[in-house]
Amino acid sequence: MKTETFSKINKVIHEKGRMAIMSALAANPEMSFRELKESLGMTDGNVSVHIRTLQQAGYVIVSKTFVNNRPHTSYRMTDQGLQAFNEYIDLLEEVVRLNRDNR
């Protein structure tokens, strides 16, 4: 059992709501609050809380602009976020492989 694999798992990304947000932002260069919320089927509160955690970790950048004179908030993954997410996905792959090998 390679226990380092488990201890290296990034707790910020591992929570399943944040895992979903990071996956969405890895696939789409920019998403609005509404796009995130609707595509992931989350509540306003859940999106807000998770985005704040991801922003504090330096993984997501929030941009506030105006579209047709109305405020528009959008989210992008930072380079640091993408790197952390790629490492996380590599670890998940290792966990899957470890368990497939054990059967």
Add this chain to the structure above:
Amino acid sequence: MKTETFSKINKVIHEKGRMAIMSALAANPEMSFRELKESLGMTDGNVSVHIRTLQQAGYVIVSKTFVNNRPHTSYRMTDQGLQAFNEYIDLLEEVVRLNRDNR
């Protein structure tokens, strides 16, 4: 984005300490407290708390016996635990695949 994948993730198993314990018990038919603790590099407290959660979920069975007149506690995964763990690993594989496809 297949958001069902994320919402189906089993929270009991997803916590990384419990994921490590379940992986260890999937690979070894029976483990003692000490074996679990030492192979995973966890504290007594962590192993106890996680095992209790896994036991309450019906995923792990605790057996108390005597070996050389000394009490011996060992842990096994239940059929229900194995099924839940296999489903969990399948979902992780799907998360990895979704993210690989997105690149």
